[in-house]
Amino acid sequence: MTGLLAQAQTVSGGQRTLTIALFLSFVAATLFITIRASRNNATAADYYAGGRSFTGPQNGVAIGGDYMSAASFLGIAGIIALSGYDGFLYSIGFLVAWLIALLLVAELLRNSGKYTMADVLAFRMRQRPVRVAAGISTITVSIFYLLAQMVGAGALVSLLLGVNSDAAKNITIVAVGALMIFYVTVGGMKGTTWVQIIKAVLLMTGTTLVTILIMIKFGGSVSALLGDAAANSGQGQAFLEPGLRFGTDAQGIAGKLDLLSLGIALVLGTAGLPHILVRFYTVPDAKAARKSVLWAIGIIGSFYLMTIALGFGAAALVGPDAIKAQSPSGNTAALQLAEAIGADFFGEIGGTVMLAIIAAVAFATILAVVAGLTLASSVSFAHDIYASVIKKGNVKEGEEVKVARIAAFAIGAAAIVLSIFAQKLNVAFLVALAFAVAASGNLPAILYSLFWKRFNTTGAVSAIYGGLISALVLVIFSPVVSGKITPGVDGAPDTTTSLFPVGTDFSWFPLDNPGLVSIPFGFFCGWLGTVLSKEYNAEKYAEMEVRSLTGAGSEKAVIH
Amino acid sequence: MSTSRERAATDAGGGSTFLEVQATDEFQGLKKTLRRFIFPVTIGFLAWYVLYILLSAYARDFMGTKLLGNINVAYLLGLLQFVSTFVIAFVYSRYAEKHLDPTADTIRHRLEETTP
Numbered sequence: 001m002t003g004l005l006a007q008a009q010t011v012s013g014g015q016r017t018l019t020i021a022l023f024l025s026f027v028a029a030t031l032f033i034t035i036r037a038s039r040n041n042a043t044a045a046d047y048y049a050g051g052r053s054f055t056g057p058q059n060g061v062a063i064g065g066d067y068m069s070a071a072s073f074l075g076i077a078g079i080i081a082l083s084g085y086d087g088f089l090y091s092i093g094f095l096v097a098w099l100i101a102l103l104l105v106a107e108l109l110r111n112s113g114k115y116t117m118a119d120v121l122a123f124r125m126r127q128r129p130v131r132v133a134a135g136i137s138t139i140t141v142s143i144f145y146l147l148a149q150m151v152g153a154g155a156l157v158s159l160l161l162g163v164n165s166d167a168a169k170n171i172t173i174v175a176v177g178a179l180m181i182f183y184v185t186v187g188g189m190k191g192t193t194w195v196q197i198i199k200a201v202l203l204m205t206g207t208t209l210v211t212i213l214i215m216i217k218f219g220g221s222v223s224a225l226l227g228d229a230a231a232n233s234g235q236g237q238a239f240l241e242p243g244l245r246f247g248t249d250a251q252g253i254a255g256k257l258d259l260l261s262l263g264i265a266l267v268l269g270t271a272g273l274p275h276i277l278v279r280f281y282t283v284p285d286a287k288a289a290r291k292s293v294l295w296a297i298g299i300i301g302s303f304y305l306m307t308i309a310l311g312f313g314a315a316a317l318v319g320p321d322a323i324k325a326q327s328p329s330g331n332t333a334a335l336q337l338a339e340a341i342g343a344d345f346f347g348e349i350g351g352t353v354m355l356a357i358i359a360a361v362a363f364a365t366i367l368a369v370v371a372g373l374t375l376a377s378s379v380s381f382a383h384d385i386y387a388s389v390i391k392k393g394n395v396k397e398g399e400e401v402k403v404a405r406i407a408a409f410a411i412g413a414a415a416i417v418l419s420i421f422a423q424k425l426n427v428a429f430l431v432a433l434a435f436a437v438a439a440s441g442n443l444p445a446i447l448y449s450l451f452w453k454r455f456n457t458t459g460a461v462s463a464i465y466g467g468l469i470s471a472l473v474l475v476i477f478s479p480v481v482s483g484k485i486t487p488g489v490d491g492a493p494d495t496t497t498s499l500f501p502v503g504t505d506f507s508w509f510p511l512d513n514p515g516l517v518s519i520p521f522g523f524f525c526g527w528l529g530t531v532l533s534k535e536y537n538a539e540k541y542a543e544m545e546v547r548s549l550t551g552a553g554s555e556k557a558v559i560h
Numbered sequence: 561m562s563t564s565r566e567r568a569a570t571d572a573g574g575g576s577t578f579l580e581v582q583a584t585d586e587f588q589g590l591k592k593t594l595r596r597f598i599f600p601v602t603i604g605f606l607a608w609y610v611l612y613i614l615l616s617a618y619a620r621d622f623m624g625t626k627l628l629g630n631i632n633v634a635y636l637l638g639l640l641q642f643v644s645t646f647v648i649a650f651v652y653s654r655y656a657e658k659h660l661d662p663t664a665d666t667i668r669h670r671l672e673e674t675t676p
Contacts, residue, residue, distance in 0.1 A: 546581050
């Protein structure tokens with residue numbers, strides 16, 4: 001313990017100053033841009049959708065910035081560093097998911113919607129019930145995702161700055177939250193988009209730099225990198241094969257089904273994430289939305305390919321013991337790797353500089369993602385719940401935007417408070433839960449609504465609530481929440497990775513991830529609700545189909 | 561907010577026009593051309609992805625077969641998932657530009673011309 005503390009203190013000297021300086025310059029640059037962007041934030045289309053005037057490539061980069069969260073940057077590198085090949089499965093799922101967005105959702109959504117996911121779902125339905133359901137689901141998914149990012153930020157800062165006190169974590173969470181509220185309330189979608197673009201460029205630059213250094217180190221041979229990683233992992237060849245983390249022999253049949261469940265939730269969740277969907281409204285037309293996804297696929301794909309270098313590089317050059325000493329889940333592996341590879345090439349100062357750069361990138365990553373989430377959920381509150389349900393559509397645009405700003409403040413404040421209490425929660429669990437809810441409730445509703453003629457209000461409401469509730473209930477009764485016991489060796493007490501302590505076990509659902517059951521259930525509820533109701537509006541369906549396929553009557557870009 | 565949506569609808573010719581457009585061969589052709597690509601391709605890439613996950617879960621000896629140095633079947637198939645994603649994205653964008661955009665543009669211009 002004393003060794004760890006000493007290490008943390010030596011790490012923190014010059015590097016701490018440099019990390020803070022780099023991070024503050026990022027904050028200063030983004031604040032400047034946010035304030036500039038706020039000049040043209042008069043209308044709802046400006047505040048909610050950035051005036052729909054971003055180009056496809058700009059939006060594609062921003063989508064990358066919105067999507068590549070700290071959980072995927074730090075989390076996947078850590079999982080690969082500790083569990084080898086199995087961590088790579090996350091990377092693949094997160095990328096393949098974009099084909100659903102490209103082929104089935106992006107263009108049709110851009111053509112038929114306006115500001116939120118609910119615009120598309122409620123298009124040919126009764127407005128109020130569908131908007132309430134979509135609003136609740138949007139806010140639920142976004143809050144889980146927000147908590148994951150902010151808890152991650154708190155944990156990150158204590159490691160980076162070498163201070164491991166609750167006070168420091170809380171201060172970080174409050175500071176991140178305050179910045180996020182500022183970006184969103186002042187900059188709206190325009191400010192948030194620029195923050196995400198800058199972050200994506202920084203993240204790609206930092207990751208590429210580390211990857212190039214690793215490839216030089218291993219003479220350009222991936223095989224040599226894998227070999228060293230396996231040798232250093234203490235697991236031998238098994239490190240390069242499936243089965244160290246998911247579906248181990250000890251977990252039996254449930255473990256393998258869990259792998260399938262996670263895989264499906266990752267692939268189907270992305271196109272149901274509200275903060276991703278609203279990004280398609282920031283471009284002038286469907287062609288630009290298509291181009292954004294193509295750019296996003298290019299950027300996100302390159303990034304996830306580089307996670308191989310980051311993860312296996314950390315296993316080879318830092319080693320599992322040193323990683324686990326800093327963070328048992330491996331969240332610091334990428335940072336430790338940056339320091340090790342920097343020191344290897346440029347001496348001790350090089351290590352300090354590389355660590356500071358990657359640490360500042362990690363902070364920027366968290367900030368950009370939380371801003372996107374807060375914006376999407378506050379806009380959904382103002383547009384779907386306040387304007388359509390509370391005010392029944394009788395609300396001036398300016399008032400609605402004001403409510404959105406207040407909602408951003410309230411959701412931001414709630415996220416800060418919840419994060420302070422949620423620090424014991426596992427970050428990967430929160431992200432997986434957000435994906436599972438998005439895939440089970442939102443995706444069935446979106447796909448039915450775009451492609452199924454007969455779909456109606458009862459169907460939409462059933463799909464959203466059915467998917468949302470089944471995903472949440474299954475998680476509550478899963479081993480993630482209670483009863484995952486690791487027996488103590490040699491008389492040591494049993495330990496648990498569940499939320500509840502050893503001795504409390506009310507789990508009956510065997511899988512960590514609910515997707516395998518809750519996603520089909522969400523689709524089933526949507527079908528059942530639809531056939532039980534006679535509602536069908538041929539005119540509205542014709543309007544939606546013609547609009548979504550041709551772009552006729554779609555929302556135009558704002559010209560200033 | 562519903563008011564602006566209704567305005568958009570009337571701008572583009574109103575509900576009856578949409579019904580008329582929907583019934584044309586041109587529009588039905590567009591719809592068929594879109595669905596003919598996206599549905600089979602979606603089923604295809606999902607099946608290929610699930611196959612890859614199932615192999616990772618149940619065919620571990622096969623996945624562990626070494627091919628080139630330390631690179632085994634699992635990495636090759638994983639890499640092919642990246643390749644197939646990039647290829648599908650590229651092919652779709654070419655398909656859409658060639659077979660979907662011209663018809664969609666024609667119908668849209670005609671619809672939007674009928675209104676001031």
